[in-house]
Amino acid sequence: MSEAEWLSRGVVVRRLLEVDQGQESVSALHVRVMAEAAGVTPRTVWRWLSEARAGRLDPVARPGGFTLNDQQWNRLAQMGGNVAALHRQMTKDDSLENVPSLGTLHRTVRRDLRAGRPLESAGASRARVEPERYDRVLAELKLQRPGEGVPVVDAEPAQPAAAVPDENGSQPATRSGVRLFVPGARVVSTGPVAAVVEVVGHTAAARGIGCVFGEPGVGKTVAVQQALHLLPSRAPVWRPVVGVKPGLPQMRASLLDACGLPAASLAHRAQAADRALTEALRQPGVVFLDDAQRLSPPLLDYLRLLWDEPGTAAALVLCGAGAERVIARAPALRSRVLTWHQVTGVEPDRLSETLAMFHDVWEGTQPADVEWADATVARGNFRTWAKITSHLYALTKRSQHPGADRSLLEQACARLGPYL
Incomplete structure (x- = not known):
């Protein structure tokens, strides 16, 4: 099989x-x-x-099949779950008789994992890199200062060019595709953003698979886009767009379009499309798939098959609210995820400072007023804070008020609807 x-x-x-x-x-x-x-x-x-x-959901294992002993199983764990490496070692071991084929060894490992036999492996074997090479790649990606081993985020916030209204007067999106709701807003390099930058940098350097998840509105997409922005320009970033409940043809077409391949002519030619995608993913880069919670287990397994190709050199970053729960229902892909990272809300002890960097309208606002709005309305959700900033900006411009006091803040919060 x-x-x-x-x-x-x-x-x-x-x-x-x-x-x-x-x-x-x-x-x-x-x-x-x-x-x-x-x-x-x-x-x-x-x-x-x-x-x-007829009542048989799973394949029936043949009686008397090959079984790995505890020593071989522990050796597999030390190899990071690399079955091929274990098979090569077993082939060279003269003391072993009747060494199984590589396919039989793969099936044996899968059977034992399904039965609940724990494999204390650090991650997918394809993602293993030597520590020196990993540090060197992080430095090349400008994610680590040489000799310090500390992740670095741009000290200056991202340029607010996307916060300038266009010729029609509408508020455009940032480079991340997320609207900041107010002219003059800036992407802030906070602690959670720095953590995501490190995770994405690790995934890109190791050419593995990463999952970034968290509650809606906490800034997952903005943080990942900031991390991708810090990658070298020579490392391409592909951003397929996932629709609501996509089928396999739609998923394949989205990947083809993101990679610059002719989606119209290849989307319904499965073998030709998969060959084209496999060839495109041999180039080092990052595929960023937002709203991954929309994907069904078969689609996630399709991604797993693409990334299982021996020549694949691209990293895969899956992001979305609830993405971790969806991926958990696709055990084959879940076992290959190198890094899981949960994005939390705004840091409470740095909330006033973060808002002041986010937009000038918050300068001079009393910390007690900010704490009141966070406890009453925002609850650490940065998307909610962006909406409050938008209303507060409009109120200050309309009333010619020099700053954001408690009364204006209450009016801005009231415009977000009822909060219990």
Whole structure:
């Protein structure tokens, strides 16, 4: 049984059973789409479904199959879960008889992991790098000062060019694609942003997979975009746009379009499109996929298959509120995520300072008034603070008020709707 079958069978079967038990019956189109997502033939999917209807959801292991002993299992953990490296070592070991094939070893490891056998591995084997090389790459990416080992964020805030209204008077977005709601606003390099910069830099240097998650509005996308902005210009960043409940053709077309490939002619030619994407991802760079919580497990498994290609040199950064829960339902991809990072809200002890750097309207505001607004309305959510800033800016301009006092702040907060 192939790798795709072992890793995708459970997802495929359960999805088809949900359709089969609902108001619709499983059609040939259902099977064809799931077969394409799993990388197998429709005939194989029909067989899976037939066995599942008979009560067998998972493949049946052959009796008397190969088993790794504790010493070999611990050696696999020390190798970071690299099954191929373990197989090479076992092949060179003259004391071992009947060394299994690499495919059999892969199946054995997957079977034991499914059964709950813990593998104390630091991460996906493809993401392992030597410490000296990792430090050197971080320095090249301008994420670490040589000899200090400390991540660095631009001391100056991002240029507020995106905060200047366009010719129609509308407020454009920042380079991150997130609107700041008010002219003159700046992207602030806070502690949480610095942490995301380090995570993204690590992922890019290791050419691995990272997940950035957190509550809506805490600044995940802005922080990741700031980190991507600090990467060298020679490192391309691809930003596929994910729709609501996308299918595999839409996902493939989005990736093709982001990589500058002819999506219109390749999107419905699965093999040709996958070959083109595989070739494009051989170039070192970063694929940034925002709103990853919209992706279904088959689509996440499709990403896993792309990144499992031996020549893949690009990193993958998944971001979104609830992205960690969605990825958890795709165990094959979850096991390959190098770094998980949760973005928290604005630091309470630096809130007044952060707002003053974010926009000049906050200069001179009493910290007690800021604390009141945070406890009453914002609750550490920076998107809410951006909205408050927008209303406060309009109020100060309209009333010619020199600063933001408590009365204006209360009016600005009242415009955000009822808060209990």
